[in-house]
Amino acid sequence: MVHGVGDQKASFHESWKDEILRIFPELKDTCEFQGLEWESARDRIQAKYPLIQENFSSVLAAFNLASLQAVLDNESYKLVMGYVMDVLVYVGLPDMTLYLQKLGLERLDALAKGREGETLIIAHSLGAALMPHVLWYLYQFTAAIPYHSLILLASPLAFTSPPLITVAVPSMLDTMGKLSGETSRTKTLEKFAKAWLFKGANRLHFLANDNDIVCSDVQFPFAGKQMDIIPVRQGFDDPELKALTDNNPGCYHPVSFGKPQINSIGDNHDVVTYIRQPVFTEIMKGLLKA
Amino acid sequence: MTGNMVSLCILLIGVRLSVAAPESAPIAPDTMAVLLNDYARKVDSLSGVLSKWPIRQAPPDSACVSGADLCEEDRGKVKRLLSDGRELGRYLEARGGGSFLSEKAYSDTLLPRVKDFRDRKLELPPGVILNPVVQAFEAFYEKYISNPVLNRRFMDLTAASRILMERKYLAGDEGNFLEGNLNGHIRFTRTDPDPTRPNFGVSPWEFLFRFEPIYLARDPDPENLGVLLDLGLLAHFFPKVGRDAVVKEGFWSECVRRTGLKAGGGLYGSDLRWVAGGGVQISALSGWWLYDMKRREPVFAMGISNLALFKKMLPFLGKP
DSSP states (O other), X not given: OBOOSSOOOTXXXXXXXXXXXXXXXXXXXXXXXXXXXXXXXXXHHHXXXXXXXXXXXXXXXXXXXXXXXXXXXXXXXXXXXXXXXXXXXXXXXXXXXXXXXXXXXXXXXXXXXXXXXXXXXXXXXXXXXXXXXXXXXXHHHHSSOOSSEEEEESOGGGOOOOGGGTTTSOOHHHHHHHHTTOOOHHHHHHHHHHHHHTTOTTOEEEEEETTOTTTSOOOEEETTEXXXXXXXXOSOOHHHHHHHHHHSTTOEEEEOOSOSSGGGHHHHTOHHHHHTSHHXXXXXXXXXXX | OOSOOOOOOOOOOOOOOOOOOOTTOOOOHHHHHHHHHHHHHHHHHHHHHHHXXXXXXXXXXXXXXXXXXXXXXXXXXXXXXXXXXXXXXXXXXXXXXXXXXXXXXXXXXXXXXXXXXXXXHTTSOHHHHTSHHHXXXXXXXXXXXXXXXXXXXXXXXXXXXXXXXXXXXXXXXXXXXXXXXXXXXXXXXXXXXXXXXXXXXXXXEEEXXXXXXXXXXXXXXXXXXXXXXXXXXXXXXXXXXXXXXXXXXXXXXXXIOEEEEEEEEEEETTXXXXXXXXEEEETTEEEEEEEETTTTEEEEEEEESOHHHHHHHGGGGTOO
């Protein structure tokens, strides 16, 4: 299990495990649940390369975050800014992105302990961008994905980068495409989807809550009208969805929970709620039979 | 230079990186020979299955889309896939199994073949990828080629690369976001994702653009504390990293670690006097030759890029 943004303890995966065991109690004695922690590495990077908000107001302005401060309470705003800083550390420092990918790959390898073929990877939020990057990196040099399956909850992989800063802060898919020398987003998704198809049908799954700002272009009531408060695209567009689903049928699952309200941002992104979705149970049933 | 020289404390920073336990020791050549022989028989057997696989006839003037039955064109692609996969096995058989392949042979001959093979795999249509012959081949390829040989080699190289990146970037001094962003974009300084490149893809060069605390070499006086904005280029001395991430330090990598040239300008003292000049950095310490614009005289200064270390030195420099 791979966590995403925010402060994560080493035992972060226990709540995920508890929820999965509630649904599948038979797994208690047959499955080993491991958490891939990588927040400590991000913290080291943030200590080395502090992001001083005032100095990078143009970056924050490009994501329309300054206006968020006017509408969010202090705690919610701090939560969102914490998330944004985690994401900027991951995509805004290209060598550190590569470093985190290498570290993620090593930690994944260590956790699998030679049982890659039996390992299901569940990743949430920024972890659900790290894992595709890590596995795609490995694929470039081995032409195979050794792990059993991959479930991506609330993946920010579709996030585009604001035009003015896209050279300095590339999007998640651009970062992934660079690993394979690919500049087209749809081509990167097509190849990634196909690579997973070699493992068999239904081994790759994206779950995206249509109220989750991390993976959907959800509109919130704001200043008297409905608007997407982040002025870049967060969800896959139609050609990108087609690239995924044509090359790996049934891999994309839109879900709907929570409320399209600014102060529900955290709840709409909650990993345990994603795990509670009926489609997650169906996916797991299919994978446990495979 | 005027004034008393501040005695410099050369800090020997020796970091012994832990030796990774060889959980994944390379497979012995005779074991690998047995595995590759098994692989060869299985792939040849699949070729036999493929030759008998039902062929779907395309309607006139329209493309045939393979389903459970393969179109002739798609059968050709699968045949090529099996042949390419078989060829990889032969290449490894001829070289004692591949686990002990030299770095040059791995990067110059094996890896290009793997990459070509990868690209051709991804040209297969989705329906063909799900064909049982292709699925069976993939399982054999993973079991006999990619997992025991290619994965292990790539993981070794990745670990080595990661160690050097930590040595270069996360050794204790503080940069800033702009500097980190630039180092990841400038061709000269950025890391190559291909860990078969020299230094496992990690460039020994680092561009600096940061603030640095300094102490002017005059009387011990907190008024001689200042800060410069630096621009510079550092060269890192890396240790040797062998198989299974075993690190072997040398004098330069352990004692010197990095060195470089810098230019900077800044302020010192409570009345903010300007200084500017050039400097040399060795490890975390810098020696600066600056010009004091108020006093109109040159001055030597010491700088330190490790802020945690600098804070510990403050009591010795007259600051509480």
